[in-house]
Amino acid sequence: MKIFEPKAKHDFMNGILQGDAVEKSVKLYKDAKHFYKNVDADLRDDTVMYEVYLYSKGDDKVGNLNWGLTVLKPVSVLGECNMTRGHFHKDLNCAEFYFGFAGKGLLLLMDEDGTCYSEKVFPGSVHHIDGRVAHRLINIGDEDMKVGACWPVQSGHDYERIEKFPFKARIYKDANDIKVEEE
Numbered sequence: 001m002k003i004f005e006p007k008a009k010h011d012f013m014n015g016i017l018q019g020d021a022v023e024k025s026v027k028l029y030k031d032a033k034h035f036y037k038n039v040d041a042d043l044r045d046d047t048v049m050y051e052v053y054l055y056s057k058g059d060d061k062v063g064n065l066n067w068g069l070t071v072l073k074p075v076s077v078l079g080e081c082n083m084t085r086g087h088f089h090k091d092l093n094c095a096e097f098y099f100g101f102a103g104k105g106l107l108l109l110m111d112e113d114g115t116c117y118s119e120k121v122f123p124g125s126v127h128h129i130d131g132r133v134a135h136r137l138i139n140i141g142d143e144d145m146k147v148g149a150c151w152p153v154q155s156g157h158d159y160e161r162i163e164k165f166p167f168k169a170r171i172y173k174d175a176n177d178i179k180v181e182e183e
C-alpha cells in the first residue's frame with residue numbers, strides 16, 4: 001500500500017490553507033466598493049479586503065464537497081466593517097458549515113422573507129447555514145478574521161439574487177462600539 005501526503009494542509013489556528021490542490025483568490029477594494037454604503041475615496045483600489053482559499057474536488061459531481069478558508073482583513077470603509085460580498089446558493093438544497101478559526105466577527109444571515117439575524121464568530125464557533133439562507137461574513141475585530149467553510153460543489157453562488165434583494169443590515173464600528181444599522 002502506498003502512503004501519500006495530503007493534497008492540502010490547513011494550519012487551523014495560525015495559518016492558511018496550502019497545497020498544490022488549493023486555489024487562492026483575492027478581493028480588492030476596487031471590486032468590493034459596491035458592497036458598502038459609501039465609497040471611501042482615501043482607501044486605495046488595491047487594498048486587499050479578503051482572500052479565499054479553496055480546496056475543491058474540481059468537478060460538479062453531486063455529493064462532492066469543497067473546503068475553503070476566508071481571511072477577512074481588519075479594514076473599515078468609512079466606519080463600515082469589512083465583509084464578504086455575500087450570496088444565496090443557486091441550489092437551495094445545499095447547506096453549508098462555517099467554522100471560526102481566528103479573529104472575531106459576525107455571520108450575517110438573511111432568510112427568504114428578508115429577515116436578517118447574525119451569529120457571533122470567534123475561534124471555535126461552528127455555524128450551520130440552511131441552503132435557503134443568504135450569508136455574509138463581517139470582521140468586527142482588529143485582526144485577520146479566519147473562517148473555514150465546507151459546502152457541496154453544486155451549491156453555486158447566486159450573486160444576482162443578493163444584488164436584487166440585498167441584506168437589510170449593516171455593521172459599523174467606532175473606537176468603542178459596534179453599531180447595527182437596519183433598514
Ligand SMILES: O=P(O)(O)OC[C@H]1O[C@](O)(CO)[C@@H](O)[C@@H]1O
Nearest residue numbers: 052068069070084085086087149
Ligand atoms: O463569494 P463571497 O460571497 O464573496 O464569499 C466568499 C465565501 O464564499 C465561500 O466561498 C462559500 O460560501 C466561503 O468560503 C467564503 O466565505
